[in-house]
Amino acid sequence: xxxxxxxxxxxxxxxxxxxxxxxxxxxxxxxxxxxxxxxxxxxxxxxxxxxxxxxxxxxxxxxxxxxxxxxxxxxxxxxxxxxxxxxxxxxxxxxxxxxxxxxxxxxxxxxxxxxxxxxxx
Amino acid sequence: xxxxxxxxxxxxxxxxxxxxxxxxxxxxxxxxxxxxxxxxxxxxxxxxxxxxxxxxxxxxxxxxxxxxxxxxxxxxxxxxxxxxxxxxxxxxxxxxxx
Numbered sequence: 001x002x003x004x005x006x007x008x009x010x011x012x013x014x015x016x017x018x019x020x021x022x023x024x025x026x027x028x029x030x031x032x033x034x035x036x037x038x039x040x041x042x043x044x045x046x047x048x049x050x051x052x053x054x055x056x057x058x059x060x061x062x063x064x065x066x067x068x069x070x071x072x073x074x075x076x077x078x079x080x081x082x083x084x085x086x087x088x089x090x091x092x093x094x095x096x097x098x099x100x101x102x103x104x105x106x107x108x109x110x111x112x113x114x115x116x117x118x119x120x121x
Numbered sequence: 122x123x124x125x126x127x128x129x130x131x132x133x134x135x136x137x138x139x140x141x142x143x144x145x146x147x148x149x150x151x152x153x154x155x156x157x158x159x160x161x162x163x164x165x166x167x168x169x170x171x172x173x174x175x176x177x178x179x180x181x182x183x184x185x186x187x188x189x190x191x192x193x194x195x196x197x198x199x200x201x202x203x204x205x206x207x208x209x210x211x212x213x214x215x216x217x218x219x
Contacts, residue, residue, distance in 0.1 A: 008131025012132075013132070014129055014132070014153045014156065014187070015186075015187065016126070016152070016183075016186050016187065017128075017129065017152045017153035018153075030205070043150070044132065045129050045131060045132045045153070045156070046209045048156065048187060049142040051187060051188040051189065052188055053188035053190070053191070054185075054186060054187060055185040055186060055188070055190070056185075056186040057185075058181065058183075058185050058186060058201075059183060061186065063186075065188075069191055072196065086135045088131060088162070088163040089131070089159075089161065089162055089194070090159065090161015090162055091161070091166075102187075
């Protein structure tokens with residue numbers, strides 16, 4: 001088997017308004033099944049994907065937010081959230097569904113730079 | 122006149138463009154635009170300023186879907202789908218800022 005690569009999924013869209021967030025999650029699970037080193041980064045409106053308390057019955061759309069809590073069962077445990085994006089949206093770590101690592105812009109940029117594969121959503 | 126916006130204020134200039142041009146009347150925030158009416162959002166000051174010219178409504182099912190129902194900016198009126206229809210039929214014209 002070939003060497004493990006570092007994959008980063010960069011999530012920048014709010015959930016439900018577009019299909020990006022759900023599509024990202026699906027590919028994350030596929031990648032994890034191939035035993036790769038997977039990181040998820042949440043920037044800009046992407047931080048909204050992790051907001052607690054999503055109730056989608058009223059818009060008749062699948063609520064996929066519980067899946068973020070299941071990621072650790074797939075050994076996907078590296079979740080990074082951009083500090084400045086949280087702040088611009090009035091959110092704190094306590095508002096999020098899962099434990100995350102909060103990074104500033106410089107730290108996020110360095111982490112992105114260190115990847116073998118970057119997938120953009 | 123009814124103005125409808127469906128994009129996040131921090132990901133698109135739609136709401137800003139709407140507020141730059143629209144004069145007064147009703148403003149309805151749907152889909153990702155509901156984030157504009159949540160406390161602590163960087164766009165909140167601009168929305169508050171717009172509330173002097175517009176009656177601002179937000180589509181409650183879209184707010185709930187995004188887990189933001191508990192932080193609606195005071196003075197913004199939540200409506201359901203029936204309320205959306207009522208706003209549309211009570212306005213002579215509608216503009217969707219897609």
